[in-house]
Amino acid sequence: MRxxxxxxxxxxVQNVQYAVRGELAIKAEDLRAKLESKSHxxxxxxxxxxxxxxxxxxxxxxxxxxxxxxxxxxxEYPPLAEVVKDVWPxxxxxxxxxxxxEIGSVGAYSHSQGVPIxxxxxxxxxxxxxxxxxxxxxxxxxxxxxxxxxxxxNMLITPNKTGVLIPIPQYPLYTAALAQFSGIPLPYHLxxxxxxxxxxxxxxxxxxxxxxxxVDARALVIINPGNPTGALLDWRTMENIVKLCEEHxxxxxxxxxxxSNLHSPDTHPFHSFKQVVRRLHSKVPLFSFHSxxxxxxxxxxxxxxxxxxxxxxxxxxxxxxxxxxxxxxxxLSGQVGIxxxxxxxxxxxxxxxxxxxxxDSTHAALASRxxxxxxxxxxxxxxxxxxxPGALYLFPKIELPDLAVQxxxxxxxxxxxxxxxxxxDQTGICVVPGSGFGQKDGEHHYxxxxxxxxxxxxxxxxxxxxxxxxxxxxxxx
Amino acid sequence: MRxxxxxxxxxxVQNVQYAVRGELAIKAEDLRAKLESKSHxxxxxxxxxxxxxxxxxxxxxxxxxxxxxxxxxxxEYPPLAEVVKDVWPxxxxxxxxxxxxEIGSVGAYSHSQGVPIxxxxxxxxxxxxxxxxxxxxxxxxxxxxxxxxxxxxNMLITPNKTGVLIPIPQYPLYTAALAQFSGIPLPYHLxxxxxxxxxxxxxxxxxxxxxxxxVDARALVIINPGNPTGALLDWRTMENIVKLCEEHxxxxxxxxxxxSNLHSPDTHPFHSFKQVVRRLHSKVPLFSFHSxxxxxxxxxxxxxxxxxxxxxxxxxxxxxxxxxxxxxxxxLSGQVGIxxxxxxxxxxxxxxxxxxxxxDSTHAALASRxxxxxxxxxxxxxxxxxxxPGALYLFPKIELPDLAVQxxxxxxxxxxxxxxxxxxDQTGICVVPGSGFGQKDGEHHYxxxxxxxxxxxxxxxxxxxxxxxxxxxxxxx
Numbered sequence: 035m036r037x038x039x040x041x042x043x044x045x046x047v048q049n050v051q052y053a054v055r056g057e058l059a060i061k062a063e064d065l066r067a068k069l070e071s072k073s074h075x076x077x078x079x080x081x082x083x084x085x086x087x088x089x090x091x092x093x094x095x096x097x098x099x100x101x102x103x104x105x106x107x108x109x110e111y112p113p114l115a116e117v118v119k120d121v122w123p124x125x126x127x128x129x130x131x132x133x134x135x136e137i138g139s140v141g142a143y144s145h146s147q148g149v150p151i152x153x154x155x156x157x158x159x160x161x162x163x164x165x166x167x168x169x170x171x172x173x174x175x176x177x178x179x180x181x182x183x184x185x186x187x188n189m190l191i192t193p194n195k196t197g198v199l200i201p202i203p204q205y206p207l208y209t210a211a212l213a214q215f216s217g218i219p220l221p222y223h224l225x226x227x228x229x230x231x232x233x234x235x236x237x238x239x240x241x242x243x244x245x246x247x248x249v250d251a252r253a254l255v256i257i258n259p260g261n262p263t264g265a266l267l268d269w270r271t272m273e274n275i276v277k278l279c280e281e282h283x284x285x286x287x288x289x290x291x292x293x294s295n296l297h298s299p300d301t302h303p304f305h306s307f308k309q310v311v312r313r314l315h316s317k318v319p320l321f322s323f324h325s326x327x328x329x330x331x332x333x334x335x336x337x338x339x340x341x342x343x344x345x346x347x348x349x350x351x352x353x354x355x356x357x358x359x360x361x362x363x364x365x366l367s368g369q370v371g372i373x374x375x376x377x378x379x380x381x382x383x384x385x386x387x388x389x390x391x392x393x394d395s396t397h398a399a400l401a402s403r404x405x406x407x408x409x410x411x412x413x414x415x416x417x418x419x420x421x422x423p424g425a426l427y428l429f430p431k432i433e434l435p436d437l438a439v440q441x442x443x444x445x446x447x448x449x450x451x452x453x454x455x456x457x458x459d460q461t462g463i464c465v466v467p468g469s470g471f472g473q474k475d476g477e478h479h480y481x482x483x484x485x486x487x488x489x490x491x492x493x494x495x496x497x498x499x500x501x502x503x504x505x506x507x508x509x510x511x
Numbered sequence: 512m513r514x515x516x517x518x519x520x521x522x523x524v525q526n527v528q529y530a531v532r533g534e535l536a537i538k539a540e541d542l543r544a545k546l547e548s549k550s551h552x553x554x555x556x557x558x559x560x561x562x563x564x565x566x567x568x569x570x571x572x573x574x575x576x577x578x579x580x581x582x583x584x585x586x587e588y589p590p591l592a593e594v595v596k597d598v599w600p601x602x603x604x605x606x607x608x609x610x611x612x613e614i615g616s617v618g619a620y621s622h623s624q625g626v627p628i629x630x631x632x633x634x635x636x637x638x639x640x641x642x643x644x645x646x647x648x649x650x651x652x653x654x655x656x657x658x659x660x661x662x663x664x665n666m667l668i669t670p671n672k673t674g675v676l677i678p679i680p681q682y683p684l685y686t687a688a689l690a691q692f693s694g695i696p697l698p699y700h701l702x703x704x705x706x707x708x709x710x711x712x713x714x715x716x717x718x719x720x721x722x723x724x725x726v727d728a729r730a731l732v733i734i735n736p737g738n739p740t741g742a743l744l745d746w747r748t749m750e751n752i753v754k755l756c757e758e759h760x761x762x763x764x765x766x767x768x769x770x771s772n773l774h775s776p777d778t779h780p781f782h783s784f785k786q787v788v789r790r791l792h793s794k795v796p797l798f799s800f801h802s803x804x805x806x807x808x809x810x811x812x813x814x815x816x817x818x819x820x821x822x823x824x825x826x827x828x829x830x831x832x833x834x835x836x837x838x839x840x841x842x843l844s845g846q847v848g849i850x851x852x853x854x855x856x857x858x859x860x861x862x863x864x865x866x867x868x869x870x871d872s873t874h875a876a877l878a879s880r881x882x883x884x885x886x887x888x889x890x891x892x893x894x895x896x897x898x899x900p901g902a903l904y905l906f907p908k909i910e911l912p913d914l915a916v917q918x919x920x921x922x923x924x925x926x927x928x929x930x931x932x933x934x935x936d937q938t939g940i941c942v943v944p945g946s947g948f949g950q951k952d953g954e955h956h957y958x959x960x961x962x963x964x965x966x967x968x969x970x971x972x973x974x975x976x977x978x979x980x981x982x983x984x985x986x987x988x
Contacts, residue, residue: 091616107587138567143568181838335842347514359532360532
């Protein structure tokens with residue numbers, strides 16, 4: 035009988051890498067299981083999953099927004115309205131009724147592109163954000179932003195021919211999807227010394243290299259606010275990127291899932307690529323992604339997101355519809371979550387005061403934690419950390435002693451993986467090595483989320499580990 | 512500037528077809544929009560979407576199970592427990608608390624393979640069903656069965672080399688995924704005259720043909736209970752299928768999503784392939800799929816499903832884990848739905864009487880509707896319909912007059928598409944032409960769900976349309 039071994043599988047599968055849930059995350063799960071035994075013998079009492087932007091996970095416990103959850107509960111069990119009608123705010127009850135009248139049961143498949151009324155809400159949200167019209171027919175609701183990215187890359191890539199420009203460092207969904215669909219990654223480096231800024235020249239030389247190598251550079255991925263960097267693009271750079279896409283015939287994929295995670299909106303505001311494209315009257319084909327998993331919503335588990343098509347040929351849009359229809363529809367819980375995100379309570383609504391309080395607290399906690407963590411990390415020998423004005427992460431650079439580099443080599447690991455594994459073993463803190471996102475040769479980083487509870491203790495643990503690590507491998511501290 | 516036209520896309524995308532949400536479904540949506548105007552001028556007042564197994568959709572309104580929905584509402588908003596504790600059954604409150612203690616928030620990402628406690632529940636359900644052990648590590652929770660099928664086909668297929676045996680007629684997810692991932696479909700015909708039975712000889716000759724054509728036949732898809740046929744495999748046939756897989760080195764993909772939709776369980780019981788494989792001590796690699804979208808749960812919109820790996824190399828399983836981790840996790844609403852499906856109330860639980868009543872009614876309604884529809888269709892000239900003992904569908908064969916075939920040719924459509932379009936135009940009933948599932952040359956069918964409300968009126972409409980259609984195209988009636 036013929037067996038089924040890894041060698042029998044689609045070779046593209048072997049090439050897929052996704053460090054956010056890779057070796058470190060798997061080891062963290064094993065340690066978490068060990069902690070359940072009283073005599074675990076580990077030097078910590080809990081695992082802190084700083085490897086993934088998952089605000090509501092156990093132990094982090096960023097509270098969900100009450101407005102969203104009350105609506106969700108009513109959607110699940112409509113007779114509940116009678117029970118809570120004098121207790122829950124009237125706008126919550128009304129919103130749930132409005133959605134039920136349109137959707138019917140959340141247990142039914144919806145339109146494959148997403149519930150029409152929710153797509154209309156998304157279009158209105160975009161119009162208000164950008165000052166330019168948006169068409170519900172151009173909106174596709176998805177199971178989180180990832181599934182939209184993955185689908186569109188699959189559609190854009192002719193295997194082993196099509197190249198896609200990706201930032202380095204990048205969120206590894208992009209390299210994973212490129213490997214899965216046999217696309218060719220065309221990396222362009224972000225400039226760490228310049229606050230992880232995006233350089234047009236870097237992108238241009240990546241395009242020119244592709245041309246020389248006979249690769250068809252077809253799409254440009256921009257992550258703004260950046261992941262893992264937290265950087266924000268300024269308007270001028272965005273204009274130049276759009277012009278570069280025009281010049282080189284690139285489709286622009288704008289990953290904007292952190293658009294509401296802004297820690298210094300006055301100095302570092304967010305602009306959407308949709309707005310830039312419209313302001314320039316550009317015809318660049320653009321797909322823009324958003325999600326309920328990040329922001330202050332943090333509803334990762336519902337799997338809700340959307341993408342908007344701008345300047346996309348209706349025939350291409352029809353093909354996208356065909357492809358999403360094979361998967362039937364995105365989860366209704368995510369779709370309802372999208373509605374709550376893009377249509378939050380208004381100042382005079384009964385839900386507004388609580389909603390405002392909850393979202394303000396989450397914004398403030400994230401901004402102050404990010405600032406404090408960056409300050410404390412920067413004060414350490416051998417660490418430099420760009421203070422990120424957006425998103426949920428820091429991506430500190432670590433100088434590792436030669437002995438550590440040699441030890442990593444001996445173990446067949448990258449030096450930053452050695453560092454991250456020892457950090458996990460000694461503190462229970464799980465971060466992702468920089469090699470999972472890409473970095474310049476000889477450099478080392480790690481990504482950590484700024485979602486930890488008790489930030490002082492958390493940074494104490496990072497600090498004391500770092501100093502011990504340097505000592506262990508013979509650095510002068 | 513370079514445009515983005517269909518010709519610029521991955522050519523595999525062009526080849527994808529998914530008739531369940533194709534031309535007919537799109538036209539039905541257009542007609543539904545028209546119906547909103549008072550002066551619509553259409554000869555019917557509503558669209559009945561018999562094209563898709565979507566029990567809870569508006570107008571069909573198969574009620575969701577109260578037990579499932581109360582738990583879902585509590586998961587969304589845990590403080591609700593205080594409000595309803597004296598009103599809702601205690602087992603509902605306790606189940607929600609148990610799940611919350613393990614999961615935390617449904618707004619957090621779970622383990623990529625699915626929440627461990629829910630995978631344990633699934634394993635126990637399988638053990639009780641089959642009488643053989645099941646390991647939670649072999650269970651992957653998914654966003655409906657479709658996403659599992661799609662992922663595994665992507666992994667099993669080396670583009671343009673790997674062949675996959677699929678039944679004809681088949682559920683078009685299989686041909687769609689094969690087209691998307693450049694796999695080679697190896698069709699084997701089911702025998703309509705024999706109640707849509709599966710013939711070993713048909714499968715063998717498809718394997719032999721593949722060998723002759725230099726195609727690597729790698730996997731065999733079996734849909735049991737059948738979609739669109741509703742047929743059930745008997746034990747002996749299943750044993751022979753497993754042996755055939757051993758002999759030809761085939762991976763078995765068992766689509767068992769209709770396993771609890773049984774209309775005559777005494778004469779046509781369901782056996783899982785897992786049980787057959789274990790009973791035979793076979794080493795055939797098997798993936799078995801199940802879902803909350805069908806059965807009497809009908810929770811399509813939650814997107815919940817799972818697959819079990821049997822005889823799968825741990826290294827292959829690790830690769831599957833890597834691939835699902837890129838998509839982060841299945842929606843929590845679907846995972847919680849799975850828990851409710853595999854761990855329903857027990858006879859002494861307070862929720863049991865209502866649960867029993869609700870599920871019995873849904874089973875009975877489906878069985879009686881299926882029987883009545885098949886009888887009435889069979890009584891018509893030019894229609895013959897296998898009475899299906901399972902699933903949610905009928906797949907009647909229709910003899911079309913020559914003039915209708917010629918008219919279809921003129922319109923550039925298949926004859927069954929012409930029939931289905933006219934049916935939709937005249938009655939508002941949307942079915943899927945048999946060509947979307949595959950059928951023998953010169954034969955014509957359509958698939959309709961047995962989910963309609965008011966079955967007598969519904970069948971009256973089917974009948975009178977059919978007779979008019981025959982007359983219109985010159986058949987003697």
